[in-house]
Amino acid sequence: MRFDVITLLPELVESVVQVGVTGRASQRELIELHCWNPRDFTKDVHRTVDDRPYGGGPGMVMKADCLLETIRAVRAATPEKTKLVYLSPQGKKLEQSMFREVSHDPKIESLILLCGRYEGIDERVIQLEVDEEWSLGDYVLSGGELGAMVVIDAITRLLPSVLGHKDSAEQDSFSENLLDCGHFTRPESIENLDVPAVLKSGDHKAITRWRRKQSLGRTYQRRNDLIERNTLSVEDSKLLNEYLKENN
Numbered sequence: 591m592r593f594d595v596i597t598l599l600p601e602l603v604e605s606v607v608q609v610g611v612t613g614r615a616s617q618r619e620l621i622e623l624h625c626w627n628p629r630d631f632t633k634d635v636h637r638t639v640d641d642r643p644y645g646g647g648p649g650m651v652m653k654a655d656c657l658l659e660t661i662r663a664v665r666a667a668t669p670e671k672t673k674l675v676y677l678s679p680q681g682k683k684l685e686q687s688m689f690r691e692v693s694h695d696p697k698i699e700s701l702i703l704l705c706g707r708y709e710g711i712d713e714r715v716i717q718l719e720v721d722e723e724w725s726l727g728d729y730v731l732s733g734g735e736l737g738a739m740v741v742i743d744a745i746t747r748l749l750p751s752v753l754g755h756k757d758s759a760e761q762d763s764f765s766e767n768l769l770d771c772g773h774f775t776r777p778e779s780i781e782n783l784d785v786p787a788v789l790k791s792g793d794h795k796a797i798t799r800w801r802r803k804q805s806l807g808r809t810y811q812r813r814n815d816l817i818e819r820n821t822l823s824v825e826d827s828k829l830l831n832e833y834l835k836e837n838n
Contacts, residue, residue, distance in 0.1 A: 591693070591749055592622040592700035594664045595738050596657070598639065598707055600625035606739040615752045623742065624667075628652070631659035640708050649709035657715045661704070669699040674721045675741070676704040676711070677734030681723030684741070687767075688724070693748035703741060705734030767816050771804035799829070807833030 595603045607616035607623045615621045629637040633655075640650040661674065673692070682688075692698055704711070704720065716723070726737050746752055774785045788800045806829050810817050822830065 591620070591745065592624070592668060593738075593742050594624045594626060594668055594700060594702045595705060595735075595742075596626045596628060596660050596664065596702065597705040597733075597735055597738070598627060598629065599705075599733065599735050600627055602735050603705075603738055606742050610743075611752060612743050612746050615746050615749070618751075620749055620752055621742075621746050624664075626660050626664055628656045628660045631656045631663065643709060647709075651709050652706060652711040652715075654712035654714050657704075657711060658718065661702070661715070661719045664702055668702065671697050671699040672702055673698055673700075674702040674704060674719055676706065676716060676720045676723045677725070677737035677741075678706060678710070678723045679725050679728075679730050681725035683725050683727060684744075686744075689741070689744040690748055693745050701741070701745070703734070703738040705738050707733040767820050768805045769809045769813060769816070771801040771808065802826070803829040803833050806830040807837060810834070 597603050603625050604623065606612050607621070612621070616623060628639050632638055638653070639656050640652050643649070643651045665672070665674075692701065704715075724737070724741070726740060731737065774789060778785050778790070786800070788796050791797070806817075806822075806826055810830060810833070817830075
């Protein structure tokens with residue numbers, strides 16, 4: 591998977607492939623990251639990328655000319671099967687299903703991530719070049735770079751061979767619009783809190799059932815909106831009712 595990020599802060603974005611899962615994926619050439627700075631596509635001596643907004647108001651707006659030059663250079667260097675996403679508070683709120691769709695879609699070989707700064711970018715760039723707008727949530731950051739890094743990390747870990755175990759990504763929170771269950775490791779007891787007995791039983795069927803019950807119960811308690819969006823099976827409804835009775 592190839593990621594091309596259009597940003598005024600390439601050194602910030604490049605740090606995402608220097609450590610951790612994304613760093614190892616980059617070293618193994620499972621992903622590529624290329625950063626493009628719009629300042630390199632300006633025409634004036636000051637390398638100006640922003641200007642005052644028409645109609646007045648606070649702040650500055652990133653200019654259309656240098657952004658369009660950058661985008662078209664990126665498109666010329668990337669596969670035809672690409673999607674250009676603008677990280678924006680006005681965008682569609684990111685969910686795990688969106689990352690999964692991109693990571694498994696044979697029609698997408700690369701992703702271009704456009705990071706705004708200041709008050710945003712000239713609207714005409716969106717009209718001419720942007721395929722989708724994505725948002726981390728209902729809040730405002732100083733720019734799109736952190737959002738781009740989140741997107742790169744979230745998609746990378748879903749790609750084949752990236753994680754150590756093929757089931758790791760599928761068992762994460764939100765893989766089925768449910769939160770993950772709690773996890774435990776040694777020691778068996780710490781400050782009078784013991785590992786649940788079922789996890790030490792060796793009964794894999796019982797363990798799977800317990801984990802599913804915990805996942806359903808935790809989602810109900812912490813993110814009931816996700817439960818309401820799901821159509822629970824008869825078995826899941828039974829497990830959730832059991833959880834609620836046990837934790838009443």
